Amino acid sequence: MLEVKNITKRFRGLLAVNDLSFHVNKGEILGVIGPNGAGKSTTFNLITGVYKPDNGEVLLNGENISHLTSDIVCKKGLSRTFQVTRPFGDMTVIQNVMVGAFLKTSQLRNAKREAMQMVEFVGLADKANSVARTLSIIDQRRLEFARSLATDPSLLLLDECLAGLNNREVEEAIELIWKVKASGVTLVVIEHVMKVINAISDRVVVLNFGSKLKEGLPKEVMSDPIVIEAYLGK
Ligand code: ADP
Ligand code: MG
Numbered sequence: 001m002l003e004v005k006n007i008t009k010r011f012r013g014l015l016a017v018n019d020l021s022f023h024v025n026k027g028e029i030l031g032v033i034g035p036n037g038a039g040k041s042t043t044f045n046l047i048t049g050v051y052k053p054d055n056g057e058v059l060l061n062g063e064n065i066s067h068l069t070s071d072i073v074c075k076k077g078l079s080r081t082f083q084v085t086r087p088f089g090d091m092t093v094i095q096n097v098m099v100g101a102f103l104k105t106s107q108l109r110n111a112k113r114e115a116m117q118m119v120e121f122v123g124l125a126d127k128a129n130s131v132a133r134t135l136s137i138i139d140q141r142r143l144e145f146a147r148s149l150a151t152d153p154s155l156l157l158l159d160e161c162l163a164g165l166n167n168r169e170v171e172e173a174i175e176l177i178w179k180v181k182a183s184g185v186t187l188v189v190i191e192h193v194m195k196v197i198n199a200i201s202d203r204v205v206v207l208n209f210g211s212k213l214k215e216g217l218p219k220e221v222m223s224d225p226i227v228i229e230a231y232l233g234k
Contacts, residue, residue, distance in 0.1 A: 001025060
């Protein structure tokens with residue numbers, strides 16, 4: 001479904017992503033892990049058109065999307081959440097999610113209906129009319145999730161959407177991710193908590209210093225001494 005081919009991104013002298021290649025199969029959850037600064041978020045930014053790669057290309061269902069802007073990429077069915085959530089703070093929850101829905105429909109009524117469905121889906125129905133900036137961390141993440149789902153993606157990229165949650169909240173979030181997968185959405189999940197990656201991923205890609213260190217089944221990857229060292233060596 002998605003093919004990342006030899007992408008490279010430099011920020012001045014810094015090689016943030018270095019000749020990186022991997023693919024995502026339709027229907028799977030691909031886990032992406034790696035130490036802080038490994039290039040995970042930059043990779044999402046390159047896939048979704050926030051940044052342009054210096055080299056290489058990104059193919060979505062065989063189409064080169066490397067030079068498209070992120071709104072066009074989103075219209076093609078590729079949506080994402082941001083590591084640092086960015087709700088429109090002065091708008092309500094439902095209004096925020098409608099912004100996502102408007103990418104797929106131009107009718108107010110449809111957007112409102114779609115948005116309400118997503119708000120219910122992520123468990124925010126009782127706060128639909130709350131102003132976004134008053135939400136707790138978990139509720140802001142729910143909102144971010146609902147807003148990206150409202151664009152009706154076929155491929156959804158989640159960037160550390162479980163960070164800062166307690167154990168019970170993590171369990172709830174995992175349930176939500178399963179529900180999204182069951183509805184036919186393919187997912188790429190950046191996550192720090194190994195237990196979570198182990199539980200939800202069909203395959204895992206490990207990044208280190210902008211390059212792919214390892215790729216394989218969760219168990220294989222987690223037990224590899226090179227991967228363990230990349231984490232503990234910090
Ligand atoms: P990760 O998400 O794996 O923690 P990032 O992709 O955020 O890593 O960052 C990879 C490297 O690129 C880091 O060294 C980071 O400081 C740098 N970087 C990321 N975005 C920018 C930017 N917009 N300008 C300059 N450096 C950046
Ligand atoms: Mg990151």
